[in-house]
């Protein structure tokens with residue numbers, strides 16, 4: 317009986333595929349699809365949700381764990397406020413929430429009691445029914461093969477990857493402190509703490525370019541960052557200057573034209589001394605000029621991002637160390653010339669300043685620096701997470717209404733005031749009606 321029903325549905329779904337395709341392209345998306353009703357029914361082994369629609373719809377589904385959730389995204393779709401609250405309760409579904417995403421898309425989140433596998437398909441008009449989106453939540457892992465051909469696969473969301481490059485290493489000790497502290501040792505210690513801090517945050521993964529005392533050419537560092545598909549690279553260094561009074565942290569982002577200040581230029585020369593190179597581009601063209609132009613073009617997109625990341629880190633580092641330069645500096649560091657990977661170089665402090673040398677050696681201070689960098693990174697990705705990542709997908713838009721407070725919104729969406737603040741880079745206590753907030757799906 318069950319099998320026959322599935323077969324029938326499978327056939328229906330196949331038919332609807334044709335119906336969907338025959339819809340006039342372009343016109344189909346001119347106006348939003350309306351969700352007219354949501355119906356829930358229980359079956360053995362699965363729960364079925366039918367969304368009655370005004371017309372066909374583009375949709376995607378993904379699952380989240382701990383706690384188990386299923387997220388359904390409907391492109392260009394609207395739904396009456398409160399409709400999800402009218403859906404019958406069910407032992408598998410703890411709660412249903414909905415929100416707007418990207419201005420016009422609808423997101424529906426199902427909070428589950430336990431893990432479930434979603435299967436979905438769109439049905440075309442038939443008899444009294446119009447377009448429908450059918451979402452089956454299978455609570456057992458085994459799903460019948462009969463329902464497979466027309467179903468949509470869930471998308472796996474990746475973590476954002478942060479490459480951490482501890483400066484120098486092996487035969488290249490970097491700068492030396494008056495008391496013998498080596499830059500390469502300090503940078504590795506901070507790198508490892510930063511790795512830990514980043515990995516603690518959901519949706520982020522750190523990759524260490526070197527995790528021991530080894531010498532790596534700049535070219536190898538860039539290659540390693542690329543191999544790991546890094547979304548961002550942070551190079552850690554410690555500054556030195558003949559005058560022992562020089563102190564503070566500085567952050568550098570790549571500049572196509574090279575240094576923006578004389579100091580930046582000198583610094584770039586110093587840091588590049590170990591292995592000078594002009595980027596690391598392998599383009600399938602022979603013309604040197606074309607190569608350089610393409611190289612520059614591939615860079616321009618990342619410079620703004622690099623400056624943006626630098627800004628976020630600087631904002632945090634201010635709280636743990638004096639800032640040597642108030643703005644993100646631009647310099648032509650070779651290590652920063654990793655096309656398409658926004659990169660920053662952080663001079664954590666002056667190792668040539670005995671007070672800062674002592675700080676740099678202290679595990680407690682190293683941890684503070686790592687935490688500050690990690691906060692800056694999180695803040696950047698809360699706004700600029702690349703598509704396809706968990707961070708980019710795990711949020712919905714919310715327009716603030718008068719009377720809303722951060723804590724009332726947090727409570728309604730089962731999140732914390734802290735993460736609302738972090739997601740939206742909110743530093744004040746008051747909200748304005750009409751303000752758009754990103755709500756993490758938690």
Ligand SMILES: [Zn+2]
Pocket residue numbers: 483484490491499552553554587
């Ligand atoms: Zn260095």
